[in-house]
Amino acid sequence: MKWDFRGDRPIYAQLVEQIQLGILRGEYPPGSSVPSVRTLALEAEVNPNTMQKALAELETQGLLATHRTAGRTVTEDERRIGELKEKMAQEQIKAFLEGMAALGISREDAVKMIAKEVN
Amino acid sequence: MLSKLVKYEFKATSRTILWVFLAFAVIAAVSAIFFGNLVTQAEAGGTATDTGGTAKGLAAVLLFFAYFASMAVMMIVVVVVVISRFARTMLGRQAYLTHTLPASREQLLLAKLITGSIWSIASTGLVLLSLFLFSLREGGWGDMVKGLREMAAEGSPIGQSITLLALLIVVSATAGTLMFYAAISWGPNLLKNRVGGSILAFIILYIATQIASFIALLGAFSGTAMDALAAPGADSAMDAAAQEELLADPSQSFAISFSVSDFDSMNYLLGMQTILWVCFGVVFWLLARYMLRRKLNLA
Amino acid sequence: MAILEAKDLTKRFGQTPALEKASFALEPGRIVGLLGPNGSGKTTLIKLANELLVPTEGEILVDGMKPGVETKKIVSYLPDCMYFDDHMKVGDCLELFTDFYEDFDAGKAQEMLAQLGIKKELLFKTLSKGTKEKAQLCFVMSRHAKLYLLDEPIGGVDPAARDYILATILKNYNEDATVVISTHLIADIEKILDEVVFLSWGRVVRHQSTDELREQTGKSVDEVFREVYKC
DSSP states (O other): OOOOOOTTSOHHHHHHHHHHHHHHHTSSOTTOBOOOHHHHHHHHTSOHHHHHHHHHHHHHTTSEEEETTTEEEEOOOHHHHHHHHHHHHHHHHHHHHHHHHHTTOOHHHHHHHHHHHHO | OHHHHHHHHHHHHHHHHHHHHHHHHHHHHHHHHHHHHHHHHHHHHTTTTHHHHHHHHHHHHHHHHHHHHHHHHHHHHHHHHHHHHHHHHHTSTTHHHHHTSSSOHHHHHHHHHHHHHHHHHHHHHHHHHHHHHHHTSSSHHHHHHHHHHHHHHHTOTHHHHHHHHHHHHHHHHHHHHHHHHHHHHHHHHHOSSHHHHHHHHHHHHHHHHHHHHHHHHHHHHHHHHHHHHHSTTSTTOOOHHHHHHHHHOGGGHHHHHHHHOHHHHHHHHHHHHHHHHHHHHHHHHHHHHHHHHHOOOOO | OOSEEEEEEEEEETTEEEEEEEEEEEOTTOEEEEEOOTTSSHHHHHHHHTTSSOOSEEEEEETTBOSSHHHHTTEEEEOSSOOSOTTOBHHHHHHHHHHHOTTBOHHHHHHHHHHTTOOTTOBGGGSOHHHHHHHHHHHHHTBOOSEEEEESTTTTOOHHHHHHHHHHHHHTOOTTOEEEEEESOHHHHGGGOSEEEEEETTEEEEEEEHHHHHHHHSSOHHHHHHHHTOO
16 A cells, blocks of 8 residues: 655544545455554554554544454444545545636536536 | 673783784793893804804894884883773774763773783783793893892892882883873863873873872982981991981982882882872872763764 | 653853753653754753763753663664774674673664675675664664664665665664654654654754644644744
């Protein structure tokens, strides 16, 4: 998995997003075990404490679960993953519409352009 | 910890020093074996084998110089190796490594002191040993050494002298090594140029020791001479003529008391020197320790 | 108990103050950046923690103790210069560390050196600058110390060596130890820092977690650094 960071936003927040993407893309399939904090931190070249914070956040969101014996796994709760997908998709759409608005294109025109692109 | 430090000190200094020790020992042995013979043969050569005699005489002179040259080289090399090891590890590049080892400054100083003193004493010991070897042969040195041994047999306090001399050698080797260490530790605080500063520090310490020695010995010998004057009839009594000389000119006390009883005075002198050097040693230790603890100034 | 603590720490060389009433405390298990331009007091601070200097005023404590023999047992120091005798063999150094430091992991060091292709028989002077730095780092990081003080570990090395050094620091991370990295090259390392301490003219001008700094300012540590130290 390729990790990419910008310096001006908290790293842990970026880690959360990138792992979320990883889950959605299928790099971390539902139910699969997640590598240890150290391994992930090394891979991403970030501080283990920061990675720990990110993973804790993902647990709070219900996307990761910690088991006493098996360590951390991705949730098998398809609904949760579906919710995540929707949420991220919504954000993409919002961003797209804002981008179009910045170009001076109305929402209706934007939708028409999409329809044309899809066909 | 201390034994580990000493081990590393010896490891770092032994290679060079043992080579010069070996070189000196070989030359001294060769000199001992041949020198005596060469001199006697050269003298006995006479007219019949004139060229032979001259050649042997020349060889003798060369050996003579070789012996002293190798002795000088040995002494110099020991000093150079010991002080450069100190300078390099305490103030040079390796200082960062040395000073972050889990050892106290005292332990570091002590380890280097032990090593430096031992090498110094060993080199002096080798010289004395070579002189002793010469005494086993015919020839100039041998006679002098033989003479001393005869005196010892006669019962003069030469045994005491030898013990005191040995003690003085050990003490002065130790204090002398400390003098170098103190000068090197002080140097960087005196002048910006570390080497220059250390040399200056050494000169200052040297002058200080000379002045202190002079004052102390002057005081000591005035004392002896005056005591002898006040107790006529004792072992070290002076004759009337000497007494008059002393009263006329007290500054002559050193010369006068020395002629009264050679060995007693010499032992007194040796004892005084030893005590002096012990005091100097203490001062140098304290100075070196203070400089390394409070005023460490690494590049 | 803070692993490294400075209380009104002041160090003057003659009249020149190198550190002026610096105060901060670092907890175990963090990777901390000690940041500032040259002359800001970073190296002075690190030397004080190693008892290479003594404070003029105030105090510095390592694991609650004044720097001395006991602290040297738990501090692993990487100075910004080479501190091995050029005539030393790599193997000699291995022996030295094993002899003097109880917490030295000789096996780990040998493994790291082997990975770098550094043979024990080699003299330090035959190694290139970058290799020497990596070797020095191997020794320092093979100690199981409580406090690692790395003075400019990535200055003057090529990017590949830099990556290796940062990866090594991360790999050796453990929760009981703190790593302090002093540097003025922020962009390369800010990803791995938990906290930053900014020094300016011998004073502590900022001390906070990196993520907090980014949230507050919306900037990277590197950008904030440039602003703080703008001439």
